Amino acid sequence: xxxxxxxxxxxxxxxxxxxxxxxxxxxxxxxxxxxxxxxxxxxxxxxxxxxxxxxxxxxxxxxxxxxxxxxxxxxxxxxxxxxxxxxxxxxxxxxxxxxxxxxxxxxxxxxxxxxxxxxxxxxxxxxxxxxxxxxxxxxxxxxxxxxxxxxxxxxxxxxxxxxxxxxxxxxxxxxxxxxxxxxxxxxxxxxxxxxxxxxxxxxxxxxxxxxxxxxxxxxxxxxxxxxxxxxxxxxxxxxxxxxxxxxxxxxxxxxxxxxxxxxxxxxxxxxxxxxxxxxxxxxxxxxxxxxxxxxxxxxxxxx
Amino acid sequence: xxxxxxxxxxxxxxxxxxxxxxxxxxxxxxxxxxxxxxxxxxxxxxxxxxxxxxxxxxxxxxxxxxxxxxxxxxxxxxxxxxxxxxxxxxxxxxxxxxxxxxxxxxxxxxxxxxxxxxxxxxxxxxxxxxxxxxxxxxxxxxxxxxxxxxxxxxxxxxxxxxxxxxxxxxxxxxxxxxxxxxxxxxxxxxxxxxxxxxxxxxxxxxxxxxxxxxxxxxxxxxxxxxxxxxxxxxxxxxxxxxxxxxxxxxxxxxxxxxxxxxxxxxxxxxxxxxxxxxxxxxxxxxxxxxxxxxxxxxxxxxxxxxxxxxxxxxxxxxxxxxxxxxxxxxxxxxxxxxxxxxxxxxxxxxxxxxxxxxxxxxxxxxxx
Numbered sequence: 001x002x003x004x005x006x007x008x009x010x011x012x013x014x015x016x017x018x019x020x021x022x023x024x025x026x027x028x029x030x031x032x033x034x035x036x037x038x039x040x041x042x043x044x045x046x047x048x049x050x051x052x053x054x055x056x057x058x059x060x061x062x063x064x065x066x067x068x069x070x071x072x073x074x075x076x077x078x079x080x081x082x083x084x085x086x087x088x089x090x091x092x093x094x095x096x097x098x099x100x101x102x103x104x105x106x107x108x109x110x111x112x113x114x115x116x117x118x119x120x121x122x123x124x125x126x127x128x129x130x131x132x133x134x135x136x137x138x139x140x141x142x143x144x145x146x147x148x149x150x151x152x153x154x155x156x157x158x159x160x161x162x163x164x165x166x167x168x169x170x171x172x173x174x175x176x177x178x179x180x181x182x183x184x185x186x187x188x189x190x191x192x193x194x195x196x197x198x199x200x201x202x203x204x205x206x207x208x209x210x211x212x213x214x215x216x217x218x219x220x221x222x223x224x225x226x227x228x229x230x231x232x233x234x235x236x237x238x239x240x241x242x243x244x245x246x247x248x249x250x251x252x253x254x255x256x257x258x259x260x261x262x263x264x265x266x267x268x269x270x271x272x273x274x275x276x277x278x279x280x281x282x283x284x285x286x287x288x289x290x291x292x293x294x295x296x297x298x299x300x301x302x303x
Numbered sequence: 304x305x306x307x308x309x310x311x312x313x314x315x316x317x318x319x320x321x322x323x324x325x326x327x328x329x330x331x332x333x334x335x336x337x338x339x340x341x342x343x344x345x346x347x348x349x350x351x352x353x354x355x356x357x358x359x360x361x362x363x364x365x366x367x368x369x370x371x372x373x374x375x376x377x378x379x380x381x382x383x384x385x386x387x388x389x390x391x392x393x394x395x396x397x398x399x400x401x402x403x404x405x406x407x408x409x410x411x412x413x414x415x416x417x418x419x420x421x422x423x424x425x426x427x428x429x430x431x432x433x434x435x436x437x438x439x440x441x442x443x444x445x446x447x448x449x450x451x452x453x454x455x456x457x458x459x460x461x462x463x464x465x466x467x468x469x470x471x472x473x474x475x476x477x478x479x480x481x482x483x484x485x486x487x488x489x490x491x492x493x494x495x496x497x498x499x500x501x502x503x504x505x506x507x508x509x510x511x512x513x514x515x516x517x518x519x520x521x522x523x524x525x526x527x528x529x530x531x532x533x534x535x536x537x538x539x540x541x542x543x544x545x546x547x548x549x550x551x552x553x554x555x556x557x558x559x560x561x562x563x564x565x566x567x568x569x570x571x572x573x574x575x576x577x578x579x580x581x582x583x584x585x586x587x588x589x590x591x592x593x594x595x596x597x598x599x600x601x602x603x604x605x606x607x608x609x610x611x612x613x614x615x616x617x618x619x620x621x622x623x624x625x626x627x628x629x630x631x632x633x634x635x636x637x638x639x640x641x642x643x644x645x646x647x648x649x650x651x652x653x654x655x656x657x658x659x660x661x662x663x664x665x666x667x668x669x670x671x
Contacts, residue, residue, distance in 0.1 A: 037450060092626055092630060095630050096629065096630055096633050098633075099629075099633030099634070100590060100633065100634070102387070102393065102582075102586050102590055103586055103590075103629050103633040103634070103635070104629070104633070105393075105586075106582070106583055106586040106587065106625065106629050107625070107626050107629035107630060107633075109579060109583065109625065110622045110623070110624075110625030110626035110629060111622070111626055112622070113618055113619070113621060113622030113625065114619060114622035114623055114626065115622075116618075116622075117615075117616065117618040117619035117622060118619055120615060120619075121615055121616050121619060235454070235575070238451060239451055239454075239455065242448055242451045246448075273462070273465070273466045274462070274466060276458055276459075276462050277458075277459050277462045277463070277466075280455035280456075280458055280459050280462075281459070283451065283452070283455050284440075284441075284452060284455060284456075287441070287444060287448055287452060288440050288441070291443065291444050291448065292448075293448075
């Protein structure tokens with residue numbers, strides 16, 4: 001085995017990793033602030049993909065891609081994803097603030113069922129794989145005989161920019177300080193005059209918006225959408241978030257990229273059917289060696 | 304009858320003697336005598352009596368097979384209840400043990416023509432090895448990380464049985480011999496309905512006894528406060544592993560008999576969705592509560608069947624129901640009445656103004 005065999009897999013994994021990282025950041029932030037594994041998060045991504053599909057289908061004439069349309073559909077989808085996440089938090093999770101976390105998690109599973117089967121029952125969406133209305137052009141450049149398109153580059157750049165922006169908000173702004181305060185101790189944060197409900201809402205909005213961005217970019221990249229794709233991607237994103245050290249943005253990003261690359265390389269080396277095993281094996285190994293994840297702080301659990 | 308037993312439920316859950324003597328109203332009749340043994344017992348006996356005649360009453364294979372699925376999920380939920388309910392560890396890969404039991408039995412039955420009952424101990428040992436293998440390095444982790452590790456374990460097991468030729472690949476194993484007990488071969492759905500009924504009763508009884516034992520009390524102590532439990536001399540990691548092992552035994556025995564009942568087994572039955580069903584049953588019924596786990600299994604299996612009239616929207620309705628139940632009753636349908644001590648502590652704390660409440664409100668709650 002030489003490196004040249006693995007390099008294309010690593011690059012392909014970078015794309016999967018970019019999507020995973022976008023979803024994982026939302027997962028991780030929600031977890032950080034509520035200690036909730038939000039199983040519905042992957043379905044925010046899925047629903048956002050369907051929203052962008054319908055919007056693009058309406059505005060697109062023929063199959064020619066109109067970047068102006070893609071950009072505003074992307075922005076609207078991000079807002080839609082954010083609003084959806086906020087609505088779910090407001091309607092389901094907020095009334096359960098004082099309930100055991102396991103109960104909230106089961107409610108999240110219920111939300112996930114509702115979203116998936118809701119999409120399944122909406123005319124025009126349904127259970128089939130739907131081809132995405134626009135196909136990005138294949139113009140690009142070659143490295144070592146492998147073709148990369150400009151769209152792929154743009155996708156990675158978008159992911160990096162968005163995640164950096166969120167990292168900046170969380171770690172460098174007053175608002176982010178409030179978020180971290182709420183995550184650390186909700187009661188104390190309230191006493192400091194922080195409107196915790198609003199902060200939690202905002203965290204859900206950011207998570208949902210990132211899932212929306214992942215939905216648009218990955219649908220462009222893979223060219224098709226399906227109502228079940230969200231749940232499995234969500235699981236992978238959760239795995240990625242844990243691998244990187246759950247609760248912090250940088251960890252989720254690193255975990256997402258790493259898991260994407262591992263899955264892709266695993267597929268290349270052992271075949272697609274073993275990719276999942278490879279990825280989870282890596283997770284088990286990571287947590288065994290570093291029980292708080294790659295970038296996780298060493299905190300004693302006292303909950 | 305249920306009302307009366309409910310009135311008694313609170314005190315006699317605690318300890319049969321000291322507290323219940325004080326608070327129980329004057330006893331009379333068989334019902335109360337049974338209630339004194341255990342508060343849920345009269346209800347349970349009525350339910351059991353009805354269940355025993357179900358195949359004869361309905362004469363409908365579909366209903367009986369759904370009832371059998373309920374029993375199977377009950378058995379699994381009782382197993383997971385050790386891990387999630389009593390010990391407070393979130394396990395998202397419980398179907399792995401179910402798979403290990405099913406596949407061990409399936410392979411030994413089809414390839415080596417072992418009788419089903421003889422395969423059960425082998426399956427139990429296999430799943431115990433699995434539990435120790437995955438539990439030893441990981442039970443020290445924070446419980447949320449544990450969730451994803453167990454999830455990964457479940458996926459890995461499913462992945463392995465899907466991809467190995469020895470386990471039949473994606474098609475799985477078929478032609479598993481029927482269960483025969485004392486010369487009696489069980490071939491019908493109704494027959495397996497009774498097999499799982501017996502298993503459910505057995506598991507319930509064992510769960511009930513274990514919960515009241517030193518072991519069960521140690522688990523509850525760990526769930527309530529790990530550090531305090533540790534300070535009291537409970538070897539936390541070892542007891543966590545015991546809970547995990549106990550769950551795996553339930554899972555694998557259920558899996559063994561599942562293989563015999565359905566003749567054929569295939570990987571999709573052992574995926575993440577199956578694990579989630581079990582978690583749902585435990586959480587919906589009431590985390591830690593044995594009766595809750597049984598009831599939760601019933602709701603989780605039966606409600607999508609009842610909503611079948613909504614055709615493709617049935618899971619949509621089920622999802623709404625799930626959310627609604629959890630929002631309105633986050634503690635589950637039939638919550639654990641506790642060991643009573645906690646409630647007593649609270650009532651004492653309430654009566655002494657200004658006395659800090661027992662530290663229940665840390666962010667997150669207890670059952671992570």
